[in-house]
Amino acid sequence: MSDKINLPSSSFDELVKIIKGYSHASKGASLDSLAKLTGLNKFAISGNNKFLSDISVIQGGNSKSSTDLGTKLARAIEHSQTGDARSCWSQAVSSNEAVSSLVTAVRIKGGMSAEDLASHVLYVSGQGNNGKNRTGSRTVVDVLLAAGLLENKEGILKVATPSDGASEKPIEASESLAPKEAEPREPAQPIAVAEVEKSVPPTVNLSGLANTPQIAINIQLHLPETDNAEVYEKLFKALKDNLLSDNS
Known part of the structure; x- marks a missing residue:
């Protein structure tokens, strides 16, 4: 040409x-x-x-x-x-x-x-x-x-x-399509003490009510795997002091 x-x-x-x-x-x-x-x-x-x-x-x-x-x-x-x-x-x-x-x-x-x-x-x-x-x-x-x-x-x-639409920077495939790797997590640590969950409703005036609502206390114990008896002794002592005493 x-x-x-x-x-x-x-x-x-x-x-x-x-x-x-x-x-x-x-x-x-x-x-x-x-x-x-x-x-x-x-x-x-x-x-x-x-x-x-x-x-x-x-x-x-x-x-x-x-x-x-x-x-x-x-x-x-x-x-x-x-x-x-x-x-x-x-x-x-x-x-x-x-x-x-x-x-x-x-x-x-x-x-x-x-x-x-x-x-x-x-x-x-x-x-x-x-x-x-x-x-x-x-x-x-x-x-x-x-x-x-x-x-x-x-x-x-x-x-x-x-x-404007044609001039925008195209999204790279690595940015838009490639899955992101999950961030590494810290290894789980053994639980050394009991975790206690108490569910107590707010204080209300119960006088005059036919049916008195009950208060439910849920206790969940996560016991660590250990051969150290001292750990369990401390666990049950904590239960006694915090849940079974009159001040609880």
């Missing part, structure tokens, strides 16, 4: 009229019939055919017709469907390496003014520096803007940034 760009010969607005004209014309329509549809000179139309063929908007030999992409683009423009039109322009630009590489040039430069980019387009096209080609090179810049591949930031064209 050639790295030269066949520049359009018309402004961006006229280029859009030609694209619409091809979408409404019969297959293989003559330049005269296209001129009637668009209201443009047939020579102005033919001067854009190479560029439109390069970006896959029209196809054919001497008699050219709109491609499916060209028809979709024209329909989106006619119905003011900006998002669909932008997508079609982007596909058109991506179909031609020489045109799409202009975005890379802007990225490498870190941004360019519209005039500087148009001059760069004219230079890489290999065509003469005249009024018609300068118009065509500016039209190429407008196509890149219409495709949403470039954006104008305070007079400087920069490569368009993705949307």
